[in-house]
Amino acid sequence: MSLSKEQVQHIAALACLQLDEDEFDDIVAKLSSIVDFVDQLQQVPTDDVVPMAHPLDQVQRLRPDVVTETNERDAFQANAPAIQDGFYLVPKVIE
Amino acid sequence: MAGQQQALHTQSLAELAKGLSKGEFSSRELIETLLSRIEEHDRSLNAFISVTADQALAVADASDKARSKGEAGTLAGLPIVYKDIFCTKGVLTTCGSRILENFVSPYDATVVERLSSAGAVMLGKTNMDEFAMGSSSETSYFGPVRNPWDTVRSPGGSSGGSAAAVAARLTPAGTGTDTGGSIRQPAALTNTVGLKPTYGRVSRYGMVAFASSLDQAGVITRTAEDAAMLLSVMAGFDERDSTSVDHPVPDYVSGLTVSLKELKIGVVRQHFDAGLNEQCAARVKDALNVLEQQGASLIEVDLPNLDLSVPTYYVVAPAECSSNLSRFDGVRFGYRADGAKDLLDLYRRSRGDGFGAEVKRRIMTGTYVLSAGYYDAYYLKAQKVRQLISQDFKNAFEKVDVIAGPTTPTPTFPLGEKTDDPITMYLNDIYTIGANLAGLPGISVPCGFVDDLPVGLQLVGPHFAEETILACAHQYQQLTDWHQRCPEAYQ
Numbered sequence: 001m002s003l004s005k006e007q008v009q010h011i012a013a014l015a016c017l018q019l020d021e022d023e024f025d026d027i028v029a030k031l032s033s034i035v036d037f038v039d040q041l042q043q044v045p046t047d048d049v050v051p052m053a054h055p056l057d058q059v060q061r062l063r064p065d066v067v068t069e070t071n072e073r074d075a076f077q078a079n080a081p082a083i084q085d086g087f088y089l090v091p092k093v094i095e
Numbered sequence: 096m097a098g099q100q101q102a103l104h105t106q107s108l109a110e111l112a113k114g115l116s117k118g119e120f121s122s123r124e125l126i127e128t129l130l131s132r133i134e135e136h137d138r139s140l141n142a143f144i145s146v147t148a149d150q151a152l153a154v155a156d157a158s159d160k161a162r163s164k165g166e167a168g169t170l171a172g173l174p175i176v177y178k179d180i181f182c183t184k185g186v187l188t189t190c191g192s193r194i195l196e197n198f199v200s201p202y203d204a205t206v207v208e209r210l211s212s213a214g215a216v217m218l219g220k221t222n223m224d225e226f227a228m229g230s231s232s233e234t235s236y237f238g239p240v241r242n243p244w245d246t247v248r249s250p251g252g253s254s255g256g257s258a259a260a261v262a263a264r265l266t267p268a269g270t271g272t273d274t275g276g277s278i279r280q281p282a283a284l285t286n287t288v289g290l291k292p293t294y295g296r297v298s299r300y301g302m303v304a305f306a307s308s309l310d311q312a313g314v315i316t317r318t319a320e321d322a323a324m325l326l327s328v329m330a331g332f333d334e335r336d337s338t339s340v341d342h343p344v345p346d347y348v349s350g351l352t353v354s355l356k357e358l359k360i361g362v363v364r365q366h367f368d369a370g371l372n373e374q375c376a377a378r379v380k381d382a383l384n385v386l387e388q389q390g391a392s393l394i395e396v397d398l399p400n401l402d403l404s405v406p407t408y409y410v411v412a413p414a415e416c417s418s419n420l421s422r423f424d425g426v427r428f429g430y431r432a433d434g435a436k437d438l439l440d441l442y443r444r445s446r447g448d449g450f451g452a453e454v455k456r457r458i459m460t461g462t463y464v465l466s467a468g469y470y471d472a473y474y475l476k477a478q479k480v481r482q483l484i485s486q487d488f489k490n491a492f493e494k495v496d497v498i499a500g501p502t503t504p505t506p507t508f509p510l511g512e513k514t515d516d517p518i519t520m521y522l523n524d525i526y527t528i529g530a531n532l533a534g535l536p537g538i539s540v541p542c543g544f545v546d547d548l549p550v551g552l553q554l555v556g557p558h559f560a561e562e563t564i565l566a567c568a569h570q571y572q573q574l575t576d577w578h579q580r581c582p583e584a585y586q
Contacts, residue, residue: 011462030456040403052482
């Protein structure tokens with residue numbers, strides 16, 4: 001196994017993913033096989049190669065800094081699991 | 096058979112457009128025919144997540160009425176299905192995931208907006224691998240899609256729902272998205288045509304993001320001509336997509352008949368190495384001979400880093416996916432887990448329950464390769480190898496106009512066969528991923544059968560050479576009838 005259980009726990013925490021105990025061993029095994037597979041890239045000589053940033057060598061387009069969107073809060077909040085008075089509700093953050 | 100009309104469900108978009116304009120049938124008749132086929136056949140395929148029958152009939156009626164007044168857009172009254180990754184206003188857009196099971200999009204994707212303005216009628220939303228992460232359409236929360244050529248087998252993926260629906264004559268056309276082969280591979284495995292345009296050619300606005308430097312929208316149809324019709328409407332600059340390219344859109348349909356006489360077709364030495372099924376190789380070689388007989392010349396070229404395209408992809412795509420999918424947090428939209436004890440617990444449990452196994456694996460792979468201490472070794476390294484792969488294509492296109500070869504290493508496989516081994520599943524995409532890494536347009540076109548299962552010929556061109564690959568595919572289809580074969584149970 002190229003990844004330890006502790007490493008996978010750390011990755012899951014960084015990715016904000018709750019994993020069930022019964023799926024854990026399977027995830028460690030499969031993630032390890034993926035990491036082993038992509039490790040073959042380490043053998044490729046790339047010293048003078050410029051990393052590819054964009055398939056068409058384009059730079060990010062900018063737009064004028066003006067307001068273009070209208071307020072559609074009600075439409076967007078129609079999909080929210082919990083709202084009140086136009087706010088999104090989450091569990092208490094500050095005691 | 097003079098005077099007798101060819102059954103509506105077997106006709107291509109181009110044929111249906113002619114019939115509608117001549118008044119041989121109405122859009123309502125056409126849409127009703129297809130809706131009843133979906134009702135009859137989709138139980139065996141699971142190609143649809145939503146069927147929008149009422150809306151489709153209303154749009155068809157409006158289209159018939161407009162036509163009677165002499166107003167008809169280029170796609171007026173013609174049916175289309177959308178992969179469930181495209182946002183459709185007021186209609187469920189699930190992306191094949193539990194986390195978006197109840198998501199009703201508040202807006203239309205640009206692709207949907209453009210096709211609708213041209214008059215296309217949405218029949219429904221098609222099933223897919225969850226968040227387009229898969230090559231078999233098995234990772235969907237809504238169950239696997241089945242291949243109409245053999246329903247115990249996969250239609251490929253991730254756009255397997257659109258491919259199965261087109262192959263089974265439930266619709267003449269559907270949209271798809273292609274990040275590593277997700278349009279071309281299912282097209283090859285279902286005897287349909289799948290077009291992935293140049294990166295930035297079609298707007299990604301309103302398309303749920305997977306890997307933003309690779310994702311591109313395209314179509315699955317039965318003919319290259321239909322793909323050209325749709326691309327002419329879908330392509331073009333969109334200021335709402337920051338990667339959209341401001342490049343003129345030709346009339347792809349009128350480009351279909353450009354002569355192949357001077358065409359130089361690259362045949363990649365590495366394509367015919369050990370991994371390719373021998374009978375598939377034979378079908379592809381037959382197809383190349385057909386093109387050669389039209390005056391095209393076949394020239395051997397090399398893509399020396401072909402083998403590195405899959406591992407490169409499985410660093411770049413998961414890295415981008417881990418970043419894109421961080422927006423799913425159980426707060427603003429989508430699934431929320433019950434009984435969270437605090438905000439972090441809410442995020443972790445909503446994402447843990449809401450995402451399926453493959454999506455979690457990709458998010459975690461991406462998180463790992465981007466994490467402190469590993470970025471240079473994995474992500475930066477992969478972007479360098481990606482440059483080498485892209486350079487290989489540039490070198491090849493100095494000698495040839497298109498590259499032709501197999502779309503997939505084998506015909507389709509039984510459902511469940513590869514689900515337990517991600518690497519075997521990933522290697523399905525060996526021939527398709529390069530075009531995504533390099534941002535090139537590619538098309539898969541039916542080129543025969545192996546043991547009654549379809550095989551696809553892939554044509555890849557330089558950036559913005561959609562006209563060339565479409566012309567090549569179209570003229571090949573004029574000389575062959577593979578694409579007219581229909582699975583027996585769906586005739």
